[in-house]
Amino acid sequence: xxxxxxxxxxxxxxxxxxxxxxxxxxxxxxxxxxxxxxxxxxxxxxxxxxxxxxxxxxxxxxxxxxxxxxxxxxxxxxxxxxxxxxxxxxxxxxxxxxxxxxxxxxxxxxxxxxxxxxxxxxxxxxxxxxxxxxxxxxxxxxxxxxxxxxxxxxxxxxxxxxxxxxxxxxxxxxxxxxxxxxxxxxxxxxxxxxxxxxxxxxxxxxxxxxxxxxxxxxxxxxxxxxxxxxxxxxxxxxxxxxxxxxxxxxxxxxxxxxxxxxxxxxxxxxxxxxxxxxxxxxxxxxxxxxxxxxxxxxxxxxxxxxxxxxxxxxxxxxxxxxxxxxxxxxxx
Numbered sequence: 001x002x003x004x005x006x007x008x009x010x011x012x013x014x015x016x017x018x019x020x021x022x023x024x025x026x027x028x029x030x031x032x033x034x035x036x037x038x039x040x041x042x043x044x045x046x047x048x049x050x051x052x053x054x055x056x057x058x059x060x061x062x063x064x065x066x067x068x069x070x071x072x073x074x075x076x077x078x079x080x081x082x083x084x085x086x087x088x089x090x091x092x093x094x095x096x097x098x099x100x101x102x103x104x105x106x107x108x109x110x111x112x113x114x115x116x117x118x119x120x121x122x123x124x125x126x127x128x129x130x131x132x133x134x135x136x137x138x139x140x141x142x143x144x145x146x147x148x149x150x151x152x153x154x155x156x157x158x159x160x161x162x163x164x165x166x167x168x169x170x171x172x173x174x175x176x177x178x179x180x181x182x183x184x185x186x187x188x189x190x191x192x193x194x195x196x197x198x199x200x201x202x203x204x205x206x207x208x209x210x211x212x213x214x215x216x217x218x219x220x221x222x223x224x225x226x227x228x229x230x231x232x233x234x235x236x237x238x239x240x241x242x243x244x245x246x247x248x249x250x251x252x253x254x255x256x257x258x259x260x261x262x263x264x265x266x267x268x269x270x271x272x273x274x275x276x277x278x279x280x281x282x283x284x285x286x287x288x289x290x291x292x293x294x295x296x297x298x299x300x301x302x303x304x305x306x307x308x309x310x311x312x313x314x315x316x317x318x319x320x321x322x323x324x325x326x327x328x329x330x331x332x
Contacts, residue, residue, distance in 0.1 A: 022243040026078075030243070034131070034250040052120075057261035064255025068095065071251060075244070082298060086239035089302040090248035093238060093280060096309050097231045098252045099263060099270070100166075100277045104223055106264045111176045112216040114195075121198040122213060123257045126220040133225055134249045137232050142242030155233035156288030162230050163282035166274055181222055185215060230281070237284035238301055269320045276312020280305055 052060075068091050076084030109119050144151050176182060185191075190209045196202045200214040235245040263270065283304055287296065 022241075026243065030247060030250065031135070034254070037254065052258065052261040054262065054265050057258045060258035061255050061262050064251070064258065065095070067254070068248075068251035071247065075247070083241070083244065085298040085302055086241070087244050087247060089238040089298060089305055090235045090244060091251055092302070092305050092309060093234055093284070094231055094248045094252035096273075096277050096280060096305075097227065097234065098256060098259065100274055101224070101227045102256065102260050102263045103267060103270075104227075105220060105260055106267060108176055108219050108223065109216060112212055112219075114213065114216050118195055118198050118213050118216075120257070122217050122220060123260060125217055126224065127253055127256055129221045130224040130228070131250065131253055133221075134228050134232065134253075135246055137228055138235075138242050138245045138249065141232055141236060142240075142245070145236065145240060152236070152288050152291060155236060156285045156291075159230070159234055159237065159281045159285030159288065163278040163285065166278040166281065176219065179219070182215075182219060185218060189215075191215065234281055234284050237288045238298070270313065270316045271320055272312045272316040276308050279312075280308050283308070 069088070072084045072088040072091070075087045105123075109122065114122060190207060192202060192204065192209045192211050194211065195213055196211045198213065199211055200217065201208050201210050203209075231249070232245065235248055239245060284301075287294065287301070
């Protein structure tokens, strides 16, 4: 058995093999390397007050996708082909969920009329908060599965419900104005009601007050926490290993800022992505519910995820191409 408990190059998922301890050095390298790389990336991209251009955002997004896919080779060389396939399946799943989640981030920052420079700062801090929260949630989820594997059935049912909810509200985005959390924050926090550059709080007289940027940051963090309730159970649907689950989340989050600036401009070109994500979640959920009788090879899961993601994106771009009926007049 490989150190990550992935069973080497087995042909099937391992529904009954619980996660084992990963060497400390592996966790240290992954967590430390992730924080370092994200820190360097965020500091580099934060230079200046200008909003990231579409060309720059596309280049950085492509770079981070390439890094995420390349890490599958590291997993294969270190832990075997089974671990590599599980990681790649999880990465594509988490990245597709991130694409859908970015649309909500765009809605929130648009609702708060966040200036470009302040938007960069909010996304920067939000990503770091999300990384920490997800690490805690992943470790808790891994511990729960180790002690009670039946919780995977709850995860599976929750993913099927999430898929149904996603399809039901695909064309009906949530309105932040009706958020209970936003109402609570407006009632209980001393707010300036304006932006003060990239600052989260300012001193007014003898009192500290929170800026609108702080309000936007809290809403982004809360939204990502809700998203994690979907994405982390989904990741455990393709692998039982917390190490792999954290790796796919880390690489999916690394390029989230550049992905935001791509999708913000091309949101109308991804019309059918939510439906593709919903079907992927339903597939993973059903697989978890039938885990006692159905054990498809991990490569089947990978092929299904890739196919559904490619189909939903391809169909979206075809239907919204310039000149198509009901499509956009513009393009990239």
